[in-house]
Amino acid sequence: MNILVLLKQVPDTTEMQIDKETGTLIRTGVPTITNPDDLAGFEMALRIKDEKGAKVTCITMGPPQAKSMLRELYAMGADECILVSDPKFGGADTWATSNTLAAVIRQLDYDLIIAGRQAIDGDTAQVGPQTAEKLGIPQITYVDDILDITDEKIRVKKALENSYEVLECSLPCLITTLSTIATPRYMTVKGISHAFEKDIKVVTFNDIDIDPSIIGLKGSPTKVKKTFTKEAHKNSDVLELDPKTTARKIVETLIDFKFIGK
Amino acid sequence: MNNGMNFDLSEKQALMRKLFREFAEKEVKPLAAEIDEEERFPIENVKKMAEIGMMGIPFESKYGGSDGDNLSYILAVEELSKVCATTGVILSAHTSLCCNPIYTYGTEEQKMKYLVPLAKGEKLGAFGLTEPNAGSDAAMQQTTAIKEGDYYKINGSKIFITNGGYADIYIIFAMTDKQKGTRGISAFIVEKGMEGFSIGKIEKKLGIHGSSTAELIFKDLYVPKENLLGQEGKGFGIAMSTLDGGRIGIAAQAVGIAQGALNETIKYTKERKQFGRPISAFQNTQFVIADLQTKIDAARLLVYRAAYLKDTNQNYTSEAAMAKLFAAEVAMETTTKAVQLHGGYGYTRDYPVERMFRDAKITEIYEGTSEIQRLVISNKLLK
Numbered sequence: 157m158n159i160l161v162l163l164k165q166v167p168d169t170t171e172m173q174i175d176k177e178t179g180t181l182i183r184t185g186v187p188t189i190t191n192p193d194d195l196a197g198f199e200m201a202l203r204i205k206d207e208k209g210a211k212v213t214c215i216t217m218g219p220p221q222a223k224s225m226l227r228e229l230y231a232m233g234a235d236e237c238i239l240v241s242d243p244k245f246g247g248a249d250t251w252a253t254s255n256t257l258a259a260v261i262r263q264l265d266y267d268l269i270i271a272g273r274q275a276i277d278g279d280t281a282q283v284g285p286q287t288a289e290k291l292g293i294p295q296i297t298y299v300d301d302i303l304d305i306t307d308e309k310i311r312v313k314k315a316l317e318n319s320y321e322v323l324e325c326s327l328p329c330l331i332t333t334l335s336t337i338a339t340p341r342y343m344t345v346k347g348i349s350h351a352f353e354k355d356i357k358v359v360t361f362n363d364i365d366i367d368p369s370i371i372g373l374k375g376s377p378t379k380v381k382k383t384f385t386k387e388a389h390k391n392s393d394v395l396e397l398d399p400k401t402t403a404r405k406i407v408e409t410l411i412d413f414k415f416i417g418k
Numbered sequence: 419m420n421n422g423m424n425f426d427l428s429e430k431q432a433l434m435r436k437l438f439r440e441f442a443e444k445e446v447k448p449l450a451a452e453i454d455e456e457e458r459f460p461i462e463n464v465k466k467m468a469e470i471g472m473m474g475i476p477f478e479s480k481y482g483g484s485d486g487d488n489l490s491y492i493l494a495v496e497e498l499s500k501v502c503a504t505t506g507v508i509l510s511a512h513t514s515l516c517c518n519p520i521y522t523y524g525t526e527e528q529k530m531k532y533l534v535p536l537a538k539g540e541k542l543g544a545f546g547l548t549e550p551n552a553g554s555d556a557a558m559q560q561t562t563a564i565k566e567g568d569y570y571k572i573n574g575s576k577i578f579i580t581n582g583g584y585a586d587i588y589i590i591f592a593m594t595d596k597q598k599g600t601r602g603i604s605a606f607i608v609e610k611g612m613e614g615f616s617i618g619k620i621e622k623k624l625g626i627h628g629s630s631t632a633e634l635i636f637k638d639l640y641v642p643k644e645n646l647l648g649q650e651g652k653g654f655g656i657a658m659s660t661l662d663g664g665r666i667g668i669a670a671q672a673v674g675i676a677q678g679a680l681n682e683t684i685k686y687t688k689e690r691k692q693f694g695r696p697i698s699a700f701q702n703t704q705f706v707i708a709d710l711q712t713k714i715d716a717a718r719l720l721v722y723r724a725a726y727l728k729d730t731n732q733n734y735t736s737e738a739a740m741a742k743l744f745a746a747e748v749a750m751e752t753t754t755k756a757v758q759l760h761g762g763y764g765y766t767r768d769y770p771v772e773r774m775f776r777d778a779k780i781t782e783i784y785e786g787t788s789e790i791q792r793l794v795i796s797n798k799l800l801k
Contacts, residue, residue: 344470345471345486
C-alpha cells in the first residue's frame with residue numbers, strides 16, 4: 157500500500173508575536189514546527205505501516221527551509237520525502253497550492269492520501285479537500301480515527317459538531333485528520349543518525365505538467381486586502397448580585413448572545 | 419567537522435538535542451520530583467529511553483546501537499540532567515561505564531552477547547570498581563578472582579555502585595594476582611543471577627535519590643573464563659580509560675544540573691516580586707545570573723571539547739578531567755546561588771532547585787573526586 161501524507165511547516169503560533177506598529181506577525185526568529193493536524197495524520201500513516209506494511213511518502217510544498225521538517229519526518233520513519241519547491245509556486249493561495257500538489261500527486265502511485273485538517277497559520281482547511289477534488293477521488297474530512305483499512309477500502313470515524321459518523325470509502329481516497337487522531341511518536345536516535353543520508357526529492361515547476369497561470373501568487377484568486385489585529389472590547393459590565401440572580405443573569409446573557417437556545 | 423574552529427553543533431547533533439530536550443520535558447521532568455521524594459528508580463523512563471534508541475547512542479547498529487557519536491550521547495545526558503539528574507546518571511553509568519568498555523575491549527562474541535542487549539536497552543549496565551578500602555586509591559582492590567579450570571572464582575564486595583540494584587550486566591574488577599599490584603587487576607563481565615552474586619545494602623543518599631546505589635557481594639562466584647574482559651592483568655588500565663570517558667558523562671550531567679537550576683531561577687526571579695518589583699529588576703540578581711550563565715557556557719565548551727576529542731580518536735584524559743572538575747564546581751555554585759535567589763521558597767521541595775542543589779554535590783565526588791581530577795590534570799603538566 158502506498159500512502160501519501162501532505163504536510164506543512166508552519167510558524168509555532170504559540171511563540172508568535174505581533175509587531176505593535178504594523179499589526180503584522182513577526183516572522184523572523186520564530187521557531188517552525190510541523191503542522192499538528194498533519195503530524196497526527198503522518199503518525200496514523202506510520203501505524204498503518206507498522207501493522208500492515210506500507211510505503212509512506214511525505215510531500216510538502218514550501219521554501220527550501222522545509223527540508224529541516226522532512227529530515228525530522230525521516231527520523232520518525234518516513235520512507236520517502238518530496239519537497240515541492242520553486243519560486244514560481246510562491247505566494248500561492250489554497251487553490252493554487254492544491255493545483256500544484258495535485259499535479260505532483262498525479263505522477264505518483266497512491267492508495268491513500270492523508271492531509272491534516274487545517275494549518276495553524278492559515279486555518280482554511282481547504283488544501284486537502286481541494287486536492288481530492290482536482291484528483292477526482294473521494295474524500296472524508298475531519299477524521300478522528302481509522303477503524304479499518306484493507307487494500308480496497310477504509311472505514312473511519314468522522315467528527316461532526318457533537319457526534320460522529322462512521323464512513324466507509326473505497327480506495328484510493330483522501331482523508332483529512334484532526335490532531336486528536338493520534339499522538340505523534342518521537343524521532344529515534346538511529347532515525348536521526350541516518351536521516352541526513354536520505355535523499356529529499358525536490359520537485360520544481362519543470363518537473364510537473366501544469367499551466368503556469370494556475371499556480372503561485374499570479375494563479376491565486378485570493379487577494380489579501382488588509383490584515384489587522386482584532387481589538388479587544390473592554391466595555392464589560394460588572395454586576396454584584398446574589399448567587400440566584402447571578403445564575404439567572406448568566407443564562408439570560410448566554411441566550412441573548414445566542415450561545416445557548418431557550 | 420571543518421578545518422577551522424567550529425562552535426556549532428552539526429545539523430544532525432542539533433536534531434538529536436531537539437529530540438532529547440523534547441523527551442526530557444515530556445517524559446522525564448514530570449517524574450523528577452516524585453522519584454526524588456520516593457527514592458524510586460525510574461524504570462519506566464529507562465524503558466522509554468530504550469524505545470527511542472537512547473541506551474546505545476554512540477555504538478554501531480550491528481552492536482544494537484543507534485549509530486550516533488559521543489557528542490550526541492553527551493547531549494542526551496545534559497538534556498536529561500537539566501530536568502532530572504537521576505535519569506542523567508542512569509544513562510551515563512550504563513553507556514560510559516558498562517557498554518563502552520565492552521565495546522572497546524570486548525571480543526566479538528562478548529559484544530554480540532552483552533553489548534547488543536545493553537545498547538538496545540533490553541539490559542541495563544553497571545560498573546564495579548570501588549570497594550570500602552579502595553576509593554580514590556582504586557589500586558587497593560581486595561576482591562579476588564582465582565582461576566579454577568574454565569572459571570574464575572570471585573570473592574569480595576563492591577560499594578556505591580550506580581544502577582547497582584537494577585542492572586543486568588556488570589563490569590567487575592578483581593585481583594587475579596595480588597603480588598603484581600595494579601598489574602594484577604583484571605576485568606570481568608558478570609551477569610545478574612549468577613550463583614554467588616548478590617546485591618547488598620542500597621545506600622540512602624543526599625541527592626540523586628532515584629539512582630540505585632548498591633553494594634555488590636561476591637561469594638564463590640564462578641565466572642566463565644570467556645567473561646574475562648581484555649587480558650588478564652590489564653584491568654586497571656581498562657578501569658582508568660573507562661573512567662576517562664565516564665567523566666565526560668558526569669561533566670555533562672553537571673552542566674545539565676547547572677543549566678536546569680539557572681533556567682528555573684530566571685523564570686522565578688521574573689515572577690517573584692519584592693519591594694514592588696520583580697527581583698530580576700535588581701542588579702544583584704542580574705549580575706549573579708550573568709556570571710552563572712557565563713560559567714555554565716565555559717563548562718559546556720570544556721565538555722563538548724572532551725567529547726569531540728573522543729569522537730575524533732584523540733587523547734582526552736586531561737581534557738575530560740578538566741571538564742568534570744570545572745563543570746562540577748559550576749554545578750555546585752549555580753545550584754547554591756539558585757537556592758539563594760529563590761529565598762525561603764528555594765529551601766522547600768515546592769521548587770526544583772532544592773533537589774538540584776542536593777543532586778549537584780555528587781558530581782564533585784563520583785567517577786573521580788575533584789581532587790583526583792586535579793591530580794590527573796597536573797600529572798600531565800608536570801611530567
